[in-house]
Amino acid sequence: MLPAYIQIHNQIKEEIDQGIWKIGQRLPSERDFADRFQVSRMTLRQAMTLLVEEGVLERKVGSGTYVAGNRxxxxxxxxxxxxxxxxxxxxxxxxxxxxxxxxxxxxxxxxxxxxxxxxxxxxxxxxxxxxxxxxxxxxxxxxxxxxxxxxxxxxxxxxxxxxxxxxxxxxxxxxxxxxxxxxxxxxxxxxxxxxxxxxxxxxxxxxxxxxxxxxxxxxxxxxxxxxxxxxx
Missing domain, CATH: 3.40.1410.10 (Chorismate lyase-like)
Structure with a gap:
């Protein structure tokens, strides 16, 4: 079975591919996502960090996490x-x-x-x-x-x-x-x-x-x- 953060990573990425989350859209807070997936904020942060490293998401200091534009x-x-x-x-x-x-x-x-x-x-x-x-x-x-x-x-x-x-x-x-x-x-x-x-x-x-x-x-x-x- 895949680690929880990988499962969350895959789910969020699939939702972006399906257009549920649009390019440039601000995502819910880590707290809200952690509640949704019923995991700790640390586990949720691992998934989000991986998506940022892949260029799928981008963090803006003081603003939040957004769906990155297509490169x-x-x-x-x-x-x-x-x-x-x-x-x-x-x-x-x-x-x-x-x-x-x-x-x-x-x-x-x-x-x-x-x-x-x-x-x-x-x-x-x-x-x-x-x-x-x-x-x-x-x-x-x-x-x-x-x-x-x-x-x-x-x-x-x-x-x-x-x-x-x-x-x-x-x-x-x-x-x-x-x-x-x-x-x-x-x-x-x-x-x-x-x-x-x-x-x-x-x-x-x-x-x-x-x-x-x-x-x-x-x-x-x-x-x-x-x-x-x-x-x-």
């Missing part, structure tokens, strides 16, 4: 565009273009993109949305030679699709993920509080022939996005 998930395998990720989860993607400038690559961009100092790049700064909710702020650097015949709108709105239609074959990507605290203008772009946890991602994407075509640094609103690994 968008990206599988850490292969190379997939943001647009495809969002659409695959039944949401509507959109993009706010902040800047789109041509220039020369810095030393780090030269190294990641295997460019000579005098080659040209396009540096685009964007905020990406899912159902009009800001999810990620990113700065992407692309060698200009790959997009010379592609319009700015196509590049900024559906970059991978535009490359594919231009005859390029998308290959692998290398990603580095790190944790950081939101600060500066990013807090406004993502609608988060200064000091709130966010996910940083640095990614280099390659064509099938191994040639790098994009170097991007992204900052994701941690409560709205998560990465997961899948092994074969």
């Amino acid at each position: 968008i998930q990206e599988k850490m395998r292969g190379t997939t565009s943001f647009t495809e990720i969002i659409k695959s989860q039944g949401k509507q993607p959109s993009t706010q273009l902040i800047s789109y400038l041509s220039g020369k690559p810095n030393k780090k961009e030269q190294a990641h993109l295997e460019l000579r100092p005098m080659e040209s790049v396009v540096r685009m700064e964007r905020v990406r949305f899912a159902d009009d909710v800001p999810v990620v702020y990113e700065v992407a650097v692309v060698p200009k030679k790959f997009i010379a015949r592609i319009s700015e709108e196509e590049v900024t709105q559906h970059f991978f699709k535009a490359l594919t239609e231009a005859g390029y074959k998308i290959g692998k990507s290398q990603q580095t993920i790190y944790a950081r605290l939101a600060q500066g203008i990013v807090t406004d772009y993502l609608g988060v509080e200064p000091g709130q946890a966010i996910l940083g991602l640095t990614q280099v994407s390659y064509f099938e022939d191994g040639q790098p075509f994009e170097y991007v640094k992204s900052q994701y609103a941690g409560e709205r996005f998560e990465f997961y690994l899948e092994n074969n």
Whole structure:
């Protein structure tokens, strides 16, 4: 027989899946839940803590425990565009273009993109949305030679699709993920509080022939996005 806190965990999770408890809804107090399930508050707290750790619930200091909003998930395998990720989860993607400038690559961009100092790049700064909710702020650097015949709108709105239609074959990507605290203008772009946890991602994407075509640094609103690994 499963421990009592696991049974309570499973019951609450099932009720959330069934829509009895809605996303963003405040749950009853631990005392009320403990009375309902006829267990001690310590046992009830074990179940709630596990649900919080799984991202199903979230605690707000001084306010209570709430059903967490659905997070968008990206599988850490292969190379997939943001647009495809969002659409695959039944949401509507959109993009706010902040800047789109041509220039020369810095030393780090030269190294990641295997460019000579005098080659040209396009540096685009964007905020990406899912159902009009800001999810990620990113700065992407692309060698200009790959997009010379592609319009700015196509590049900024559906970059991978535009490359594919231009005859390029998308290959692998290398990603580095790190944790950081939101600060500066990013807090406004993502609608988060200064000091709130966010996910940083640095990614280099390659064509099938191994040639790098994009170097991007992204900052994701941690409560709205998560990465997961899948092994074969």
